[in-house]
Amino acid sequence: MLKVAIIGPGLVGGALLEQLVAHAKSQFFATLPISVVGLINSKKMAVTPTPFPEADLTNWKAAILGATAAPANLASFVEQLAQLPGPVALVDCTASDSVASQYPSWLTKGLSIVTPNKKAFSNDYALYHKIKEISSSPSGPFVYHESTVGAGLPVLSTLNDLVRTGDRIVKIEGIFSGTLSYLFNNFSIPGAASTFSECVAVAKASGYTEPDPRDDLNGMDVARKVTILGRCAGLDIGTDTLPVENIVPEALRTVTTADEFMQRLPEFDEHFKELNEQALAAGSVLRYVGLVDVRGGQSAVKLMRYSLDHPFASLKGSDNIIAFTTERFPNPLIIQGAGAGDDVTAFGIFSDLIRIAERVGLQRVHL
Amino acid sequence: MLKVAIIGPGLVGGALLEQLVAHAKSQFFATLPISVVGLINSKKMAVTPTPFPEADLTNWKAAILGATAAPANLASFVEQLAQLPGPVALVDCTASDSVASQYPSWLTKGLSIVTPNKKAFSNDYALYHKIKEISSSPSGPFVYHESTVGAGLPVLSTLNDLVRTGDRIVKIEGIFSGTLSYLFNNFSIPGAASTFSECVAVAKASGYTEPDPRDDLNGMDVARKVTILGRCAGLDIGTDTLPVENIVPEALRTVTTADEFMQRLPEFDEHFKELNEQALAAGSVLRYVGLVDVRGGQSAVKLMRYSLDHPFASLKGSDNIIAFTTERFPNPLIIQGAGAGDDVTAFGIFSDLIRIAERVGLQRVHL
Numbered sequence: 001m002l003k004v005a006i007i008g009p010g011l012v013g014g015a016l017l018e019q020l021v022a023h024a025k026s027q028f029f030a031t032l033p034i035s036v037v038g039l040i041n042s043k044k045m046a047v048t049p050t051p052f053p054e055a056d057l058t059n060w061k062a063a064i065l066g067a068t069a070a071p072a073n074l075a076s077f078v079e080q081l082a083q084l085p086g087p088v089a090l091v092d093c094t095a096s097d098s099v100a101s102q103y104p105s106w107l108t109k110g111l112s113i114v115t116p117n118k119k120a121f122s123n124d125y126a127l128y129h130k131i132k133e134i135s136s137s138p139s140g141p142f143v144y145h146e147s148t149v150g151a152g153l154p155v156l157s158t159l160n161d162l163v164r165t166g167d168r169i170v171k172i173e174g175i176f177s178g179t180l181s182y183l184f185n186n187f188s189i190p191g192a193a194s195t196f197s198e199c200v201a202v203a204k205a206s207g208y209t210e211p212d213p214r215d216d217l218n219g220m221d222v223a224r225k226v227t228i229l230g231r232c233a234g235l236d237i238g239t240d241t242l243p244v245e246n247i248v249p250e251a252l253r254t255v256t257t258a259d260e261f262m263q264r265l266p267e268f269d270e271h272f273k274e275l276n277e278q279a280l281a282a283g284s285v286l287r288y289v290g291l292v293d294v295r296g297g298q299s300a301v302k303l304m305r306y307s308l309d310h311p312f313a314s315l316k317g318s319d320n321i322i323a324f325t326t327e328r329f330p331n332p333l334i335i336q337g338a339g340a341g342d343d344v345t346a347f348g349i350f351s352d353l354i355r356i357a358e359r360v361g362l363q364r365v366h367l
Numbered sequence: 368m369l370k371v372a373i374i375g376p377g378l379v380g381g382a383l384l385e386q387l388v389a390h391a392k393s394q395f396f397a398t399l400p401i402s403v404v405g406l407i408n409s410k411k412m413a414v415t416p417t418p419f420p421e422a423d424l425t426n427w428k429a430a431i432l433g434a435t436a437a438p439a440n441l442a443s444f445v446e447q448l449a450q451l452p453g454p455v456a457l458v459d460c461t462a463s464d465s466v467a468s469q470y471p472s473w474l475t476k477g478l479s480i481v482t483p484n485k486k487a488f489s490n491d492y493a494l495y496h497k498i499k500e501i502s503s504s505p506s507g508p509f510v511y512h513e514s515t516v517g518a519g520l521p522v523l524s525t526l527n528d529l530v531r532t533g534d535r536i537v538k539i540e541g542i543f544s545g546t547l548s549y550l551f552n553n554f555s556i557p558g559a560a561s562t563f564s565e566c567v568a569v570a571k572a573s574g575y576t577e578p579d580p581r582d583d584l585n586g587m588d589v590a591r592k593v594t595i596l597g598r599c600a601g602l603d604i605g606t607d608t609l610p611v612e613n614i615v616p617e618a619l620r621t622v623t624t625a626d627e628f629m630q631r632l633p634e635f636d637e638h639f640k641e642l643n644e645q646a647l648a649a650g651s652v653l654r655y656v657g658l659v660d661v662r663g664g665q666s667a668v669k670l671m672r673y674s675l676d677h678p679f680a681s682l683k684g685s686d687n688i689i690a691f692t693t694e695r696f697p698n699p700l701i702i703q704g705a706g707a708g709d710d711v712t713a714f715g716i717f718s719d720l721i722r723i724a725e726r727v728g729l730q731r732v733h734l
Binding site: 019022023026028031032136137138139140152153154157158161162164165166167309310311314316317319328329331332333334335336337338343344347350351354357358359361 | 386389390393395398399503504505506507519520521524525528529531532533534676677678681683684686695696698699700701702703704705710711714717718721724725726728
């Protein structure tokens, strides 16, 4: 039995709870039992030695974290989980730096970690290294973070398999932002008629962007994903040194509000139109990509051109696409599909939890 | 320590041995030690309680299976391995039905199985079911067969993750034959000028086909892969009931030799040219695909048309491509890349061995 506790159960955590409740009723639960024993949000928390009943989980906000729950205290929450018998995995659904910085201490207490939170793996290298060091024992605890890149797409598991089996990564190239995928898939295709600012406005209205679209257009989210992939491929890179092309026009970087930014963005439509027309005239389209250049040392985040028959050019909607070029795969191994969304992010977390449940399977037999 | 024995070490097994020797020298061996303790081919065999030294493995044909080795006896080989302490995985690199039929008895002896041999998973359902039943215990032994579909591409692991986490598969559609991928990628693209028979001749001369290309064109290899995927998705399907479009012209199915087949194939170029021109006139190309139609019940292997902006249309070389359409991925999750070749097949086997090594990690600690 793998016991699971969720930190910051919001949309993704809620989707995960739904999937776990369905799992508990499925045939797979018999061989891979996973149960929820803890929930904490910014206000309340609850830990239980016996798993929460299904009825409470389907109504967790009121039934588990309602008015009668204890006040939130992360240190005490973790301490109580560490006292439970058997393996426990903490799922960090926050995007918090300070939560991520505590992973080493939690691992030291024997707690495994699964998370879509990119911070621990893309901030300073010392934290990353410490986490990898503690979690590299074959007897656990374990750290899995598939959902930090491409949500549930099998990106990190594939990269890890390539690296561990001795393949040599040449480069990893991809469209890692659902927002920027959607934007350029619509703005830069033959025959498209919308201006860049119109595309951004539609993306914002459809909920594809951050509240302030500059948080997507500045490339920092992509830079974090490139950092994570690069480190998994053995590079010592970080967002502080990676060249990142910020496509927010310089004059708009300092305006105060998102509204003002949106209002003034049309002033720069001519600039983007020109870039796009140059690309199209050359039989190409524009795509905003992250590049982990293991061989060439030119890792970067930038706007690039791809010819119309390239897989990046035919991408649809807000899909992600990741191409691994390696010694064994000179014609790259490519993975594409939805790289954002609550259900697919929860799917990635759940797959990671299953990997841990499989790895502690024998512990369950022996203990 | 996971002990590995290889049945039928030929090109794929040889590639695997090379990768394992490199692994033994890498940083990953410390946490995931995998060693080779047995080799058997049609003539000779050798089993050792302590792993074969690296020098012997790099020269295995002479050093391990040379004249002084014992005569091959599969039953005795398996028996000796079952007597070794600790976990042992058998790698079946044959394509043999009779070897595959012995998996249940090997599993009962506690031996895990990893294989690119499709037979056990695509023949009668009873054998498949028996294997799944014995290997579903969380404490092992384990069966992994990633390389049976798309070689080392993460196809079955992804499908298993989707199914186990409760996603609902709508359909799985793909180009599963490197040979037929190569053929139609070259024959059916706008502007291509070669006849169908010329494309087959080039593919044959380049080593992309079976010695008799009819063994590719009859679709049976694709049917086996569709069966494996369908069963992993929960369908009770088999090659005996699956509709398979055999694109070998009927008049050429009974000619005796591959040479005669090749000589007479040009008689049918007009037929293929017509099909192709019809497709191209409709803005499409021809691709030979396998379809697991979980929702609609119309699973099949057949020649289909895809519009030019479909990912199947822009496939290159002899790559495979697999699209999973599910409830969570209505816009499909797609995986593409080399789906045949010794190195990438060995990579798939090695990844499976690592999964087993991870799952027995605690056993190593406890025993």
